[in-house]
Amino acid sequence: MTAAPFTDEELARIRADFPILTRTVRGGHPLVYLDSGATSHKPRQVLDAERGFYERTNAAVHRGAHRLSEEGTDAYEASRDTIARFIGGRASEVVFTRNATEAINLVAYAFSNAAAGGGGGHGDRFGLAPGDEVLVTEMEHHANLIPWQEACRRTGATLRWVPVAEDGRLDLTDLDDLLTERTKVFAFTHVSNVLGTLNPVTELVARAHAVGALVVLDACQSVPHLPVDVGELGVDFLAFSGHKMFGPLGIGVLWGRPELLDEMPVFLTGGSMIETVTMERATYAPVPQKFEAGVPVAAQAVGLAAACDYLTDLGLDRVHAHEQALTERLLAALATRSWVRVLGPADLCERGGAVAFTVDGVHAHDVGQVLDDRGVAVRVGHHCAWPLHRALKAQASTRASVAAYNTPGEVDVLLDALDRVPAMFGLEVHA
Amino acid sequence: MDLYQELILEHYKRPVRAGLREPFEAEVRHVNPTCGDEVTLRVHVAGRGGDAVVEDVSYDAMGCSISVASASILAEEITGGSVTHARETYEAMHSMLTSKGEDPGDEEKIGDGVALAGVAKYPARIKCALLSWMAFSDALHQAEGAQQ
8 A cells, every 4th residue: 555645634743843834934924944955844852852862961972981971872872773773774884974975975085095095994895096987977966976076086086977868867878888897986866956866776786786886875865755775775885964854963874884884994083983092003993983083973863863763653655655745746836837947857756855947037046035035945056966957957946845744735835936936027928 | 025126137137238358358257156156257447557447347147136137237337437436336335235234325336236235135145246246356456467
């Protein structure tokens, strides 16, 4: 049985968990928040969990032997377990970072640090050298592009990319030429943060593994919105951030296959991540501690675990069904407006709930401003995906992105506000 | 919305003195990385010191109505005037746009620029309005350096 979208009663209960959704903006308009792809709001359950940690447990975890330190360490590690299980992994495979960007950098630096003889790793899977290649795609967020540009620059390896077709899906025509035995790593996004495109992960993983390449998956736009299981996907690394999935700012997650995490050299260094230290050298703690230098982000981990529990209670299949229904409503309505061009897949098939569009003759900044005037919050610009916009011949776009707390009525408010744009900017509208 | 004055939309739809022209002493390209707005701007200055005149400001602006209108207003207000006047106009525009709404702008000094006064109340848009003015200031500095 396929899951159903939330009923009005269920939606009302969900919305009551998010205090910010009751506020008004710009002269009394109710906030219509359609920018969850940038950052989501946080339910009371998450705020309470984080506040509870600071009020009752606060301690620098993994150091000290006092009672608070013990409880703090337990809370931190229990959170790791909850978050790992949320994506079908084990606690020992989860590394906490500041955000998803840092998680991807951690892997990119593993390659170039290994090439430079960095410590804490072993084996030869993480070297990069002239002649080696890194493959990304043209639809990547800058966070999954620039770390690889720089890793290639540091090591002399070559960066290549899979192009995006006009319909907003990856053009896999030449994948056999792009993905070869020279490819050491294939880094791509699960769901595009701009287009909503859901990429064929298991197919791409199979083809990458067939040539011996490791797969790094940017899951920032999938983990909050659909059931994700690292075992089913078959990837080697998966990165996501807490704040886009009802969790706190300041925490990201890197999941990795345990033997690979073990082989990787260390990235950020300092306290917490060591085994022994002399004036000349150090040896390092086992995974995951060897990647968590400095005082750990314990309160954020506790908050993120509460967010995972919250999403689990809602049911990821129902969250997905709800967001699909909202996306369908928006796509269908935009399709009737000749002056709007949707970037990316026009139908619901293999896509998530981010919908980017352009308005003929009007810049996204102006579209966003008109929407904001009615309390509608969307993202405008290139959404940290400048090369993708160039490929789709759009200077910038307006993006609406939904979450579990959005209502069909909010989609309609967006559309009403959008319909003010042609008259304001003197467009001749042909229905 | 007081942001989109009729005058701004006029400048946006029919930008004054748009396009890149010769001769010029300096060309600069400024971008607004948050939205991808870009302006390429050239200045042609004749004469030296107190007699220097901005003979031409030519530009290619890609961006929102605020950034394109601001470039158009700049070209209209600055072209044909003295370099001294250009600097005063730049200072007056900069002051108005960064005043958080406290400086309403002086029409004597900035002409159509007063139509952009509303931008100061929208922090995310100030950069759009300032983009071409920052580019002009940079280009003028380079043009004067080239004359030395």
